[in-house]
Amino acid sequence: MNLFAKLNERAENANPIRVGLIGAGKFGSMFLSQVLKLDGIHLIGIADLSPENAMSNMKYVGWSPERFSAQSLDDAAASGKTHVGDDWEKLVSHPAIDIVIECTGSPVHAINHALEAFRNGKHVLNVTVEADAFCGYALAAKAKEAGVIYSMAYGDQPALTCDLVDWARACGFDVVAAGRGHKWLPEYRKSTPDTVWDHWGISRTHAERGRLNPKMFNSFLDGSKPAIESSAIANATGLDVPADGLRFPVGGAEDLANIMRPRSEGGALDHKGMVEVASSLTREGEPVPYDIRQGVWVVFEGETEYQRNCFQEYHVKTDTSGRYASLYKRWHLIGLELPISVASVGLRGEATGVATTCKGDVVAIAKRDLSAGEILDGEGGFTVTGGLRPMKASIAAGYLPLGLAHDVKLKNPINDGTPIKFGDVEVDETTTAYKLRKWMEELV
Known part of the structure; x- marks a missing residue:
């Protein structure tokens, strides 16, 4: 302070x-x-x-x-x-x-x-x-x-989320879930730099005034950046990632304690201790009241009756059971x-978030049917989007990380929605990035 x-x-x-x-x-x-x-x-x-x-x-x-x-x-x-x-x-x-x-x-x-x-x-x-x-x-x-x-x-949202996770743990709470918000509809997965401003929420004129890069902003809209940032959060905090990718459960800032709890208790998580992203839109495209689109959050647990009583006595907003509570920032200022x-x-001499483990990975997934010979253009582009996966499962399957899906040629055709593998591309194995990734895989 x-x-x-x-x-x-x-x-x-x-x-x-x-x-x-x-x-x-x-x-x-x-x-x-x-x-x-x-x-x-x-x-x-x-x-x-x-x-x-x-x-x-x-x-x-x-x-x-x-x-x-x-x-x-x-x-x-x-x-x-x-x-x-x-x-x-x-x-x-x-x-x-x-x-x-x-x-x-x-x-x-x-x-x-x-x-x-x-x-x-x-x-x-x-x-x-x-x-x-x-x-x-x-x-x-x-x-x-x-x-x-x-x-x-x-x-950036990963470091801010890590700050909230550290706050909860340093207070003595177990973290149930943590992450960020996002404006999400499933069809946004196919968004390109040509369509991003149609969905983002500002005009092309305002985007040009702010010197905003449409490819970079599209990486947020198409789900790549939420996956990227969730991976970074998982690797810095040790929280698990969903086996089949982010689910983007719908809810605002005051809904977090209810939606970000295990499915066995009425929430959206596989289990306690996970990263996830809250959608600011219903699946019908309607805005969620008091959304967390630009913010970050942590859900933590009152394990004892005494803690839960304290939540009640101090009017803490909890889930319906009174067991889970949340802390959030509705905005981040980049x-x-x-x-x-x-x-x-x-x-x-302290980092504001740093990877301490290998929990999450972001794999390149075809945004449309791709033909052999096409050049992948990385996050936010026209060819691929990013999908969050557990790191060990990604390595075992040979999936191509989104970070290496830049300016590489496809050797094989890939169907829309299919993860791309190292064997599907002509990757330059002499690059420092490729070598560092393979060195890390040996540590996992």
């Missing part, structure tokens, strides 16, 4: 947390808007494939050109300004930088960036949760080997909240 005070101390002592950012898109821009007000954090450099776009985004969120006018990383470190360039390797190897924020959204590239940062003794905040979903446990292991911290990004991770890692 004193991160802000400690950041101010670092500023007063002229010893700010020194940060480098790879990727200045939407999430990165949201962080850029906040770091302007935090003198205890010095953004030394940004590496982006298009420095011009990065600088345009910086101006858009309030940066003056003078503030990012440093001619080099050395100049930035000495002057207190920020350097913008396109060389990520120079960024992650620069001795002045303490923490690297990986914010590209590309899982294969994110793995390269993280591992190189580890080799250079840098902590890593990984915004690219797609990479964490299919080999977060391996990245955490490599960070530990290097003596640095690897962390999820606060502001990159606007990322400074919490910077402060937690930089001041306390």
Whole structure:
């Protein structure tokens, strides 16, 4: 509860947390808007494939050109300004930088960036949760080997959910379920970047104003991102995942204790201790009152009569039995909240969520009938969506992780709704991402 005070101390002592950012898109821009007000954090450099776009985004969120006018990383470190360039390797190897924020959204590239940062003794905040979903446990292991911290990004729903799970457990409660909300109908599984704004809830004009990437936002709508983030939550908390994928039970924030309990007790879960996603739409497409679409939640259990009596005495909203209760945040602020991770890692040496096990995996599932020779275009695209599966079952079946379903050619035709296997694609086995995944599979 004193991160802000400690950041101010670092500023007063002229010893700010020194940060480098790879990727200045939407999430990165949201962080850029906040770091302007935090003198205890010095953004030394940004590496982006298009420095011009990065600088345009910086101006858009309030940066003056003078503030990012440093001619080099050395100049930035000495002057207190920020350097913008396109060389990520120079960024992650620069001795002045303490923490690297990986914010590209590309899982294969994110793995390269993280591992190189580890080799250079840098902590890593990984915004690219797609990479964490299919080999977060391996990245955490490599960070530990290097003596640095690897962390999820606060502001994204996985880290916020982990925070709620930790709260419940640190209070002495058993966690029954945890997860996030989502706007879901089964037909959204087939959504593409061409149709995303028809269903998302904002106009194309507003999407363009916000410089929103339709492929990235479609990865939320088609169920890929909920699967990805649920996998990350499971792997960080040890909660189980549904055997056949997320079910998206319908309910608002005040319904969670009823719907997120075992089916044997009237809920939607296979058993206690699972991840799930609450839908903000009924199956008929009607909005759910007081929805949790943009939020996160945890359901916990009052095991003893005394605890349940306390719930009642303090008017806690419980399920119908009085046994289960929930805590939730109805909103998450994405990159606007990322400074919490910077402060937690930089001041306390604590990750804001990190994989400690291999519970969940996200497999690539055909979004339509696919022909041999087609090129898969990854999450949010036109060819595949992501499905959550138990990691051990996914490895045993040879399923292709969604994070590796980018720019790979199909060798075999795949029917709509069918998981794709490694043997169905021409995968490049020389990539660092592929090798790291296979190394992790040996640990499971």
